[in-house]
Amino acid sequence: MEYCLDINNLTKNYPNFTLNNVSIQIPKGTIMGFIGENGAGKTTTIKSILNMVNIDSGTIFFNGHDITNSATSKDREEIGVVLDECCFHDALRVKDINLIMKNIYKNWDSTIFHSYIDQFHIPTNKTVKQFSKGNKMKLNLAVALSHHPKLLILDEATSGLDPVIRSQILDVFLDFIQDEEHTILLSSHITTDLEKICDYITFIQDGQIVFSQTKDDVLERYGIVHCTNKEAGQFSPSFVINQLTNAFNTSILINDKHAFLRQYPSAMVEDVTLEQIMLFYSGGKQSC
Numbered sequence: 001m002e003y004c005l006d007i008n009n010l011t012k013n014y015p016n017f018t019l020n021n022v023s024i025q026i027p028k029g030t031i032m033g034f035i036g037e038n039g040a041g042k043t044t045t046i047k048s049i050l051n052m053v054n055i056d057s058g059t060i061f062f063n064g065h066d067i068t069n070s071a072t073s074k075d076r077e078e079i080g081v082v083l084d085e086c087c088f089h090d091a092l093r094v095k096d097i098n099l100i101m102k103n104i105y106k107n108w109d110s111t112i113f114h115s116y117i118d119q120f121h122i123p124t125n126k127t128v129k130q131f132s133k134g135n136k137m138k139l140n141l142a143v144a145l146s147h148h149p150k151l152l153i154l155d156e157a158t159s160g161l162d163p164v165i166r167s168q169i170l171d172v173f174l175d176f177i178q179d180e181e182h183t184i185l186l187s188s189h190i191t192t193d194l195e196k197i198c199d200y201i202t203f204i205q206d207g208q209i210v211f212s213q214t215k216d217d218v219l220e221r222y223g224i225v226h227c228t229n230k231e232a233g234q235f236s237p238s239f240v241i242n243q244l245t246n247a248f249n250t251s252i253l254i255n256d257k258h259a260f261l262r263q264y265p266s267a268m269v270e271d272v273t274l275e276q277i278m279l280f281y282s283g284g285k286q287s288c
Contacts, residue, residue: 200215239254
């Protein structure tokens with residue numbers, strides 16, 4: 001299998017946080033969803049890929065090129081980025097941004113840029129300062145897509161957008177990877193979006209990878225058992241990831257639900273969502 005992005009044993013130490021031996025492999029032509037609570041290490045991982053921080057150890061390869069702590073101008077051309085904040089000056093208009101980008105990227109395509117501006121209904125007669133949060137995010141995305149990137153890295157790219165626009169943008173992502181030469185790393189708290197379009201899911205918690213595998217395998221592997229508090233004690237701890245208990249009953253996140261059902265055939269096991277997996281791993285704290 002050929003990887004677009006191959007991260008091995010990535011470690012970055014901060015005084016109060018450590019990104020600990022993170023390894024993620026993203027095959028070409030796929031979408032990887034990146035999930036975890038705020039502060040889990042998603043942004044540090046993304047900044048490490050983009051050389052915005054110097055890592056302490058590990059390697060990062062992009063399309064076979066070692067970009068650990070440095071990247072060539074060609075590599076930077078081939079990576080499109082949308083972070084969770086607008087990076088353009090408040091006084092700029094769409095025409096100004098087109099002119100600036102044309103002088104930054106050799107592969108800048110004004111025709112594609114303006115087609116996205118039209119498709120996303122981004123106002124051309126207003127300054128960035130006058131844009132809504134949603135329009136700022138759509139502008140960032142239009143820019144990221146307009147210099148023919150091979151890899152698109154998105155940090156909360158659909159946040160602040162209404163469901164109709166989010167759906168349109170998800171379609172854009174699916175179109176982007178159709179030729180199997182383009183790849184997306186999508187960090188998002190909107191897990192329902194990830195369930196719709198992602199091929200793979202990576203879950204990070206407290207700076208460490210919990211799992212990184214196909215979305216279908218994740219959703220097939222985990223399950224939720226609802227039972228009385230008394231019944232909860234009968235299940236083997238080897239299946240139990242975590243459980244949430246109130247005065248009346250217990251809900252249990254289990255691993256390997258098919259093996260669980262072979263051992264406990266009378267148990268009622270429900271399918272699980274990515275949001276539920278995050279909730280149980282966090283111990284029931286509200287994920288955001």
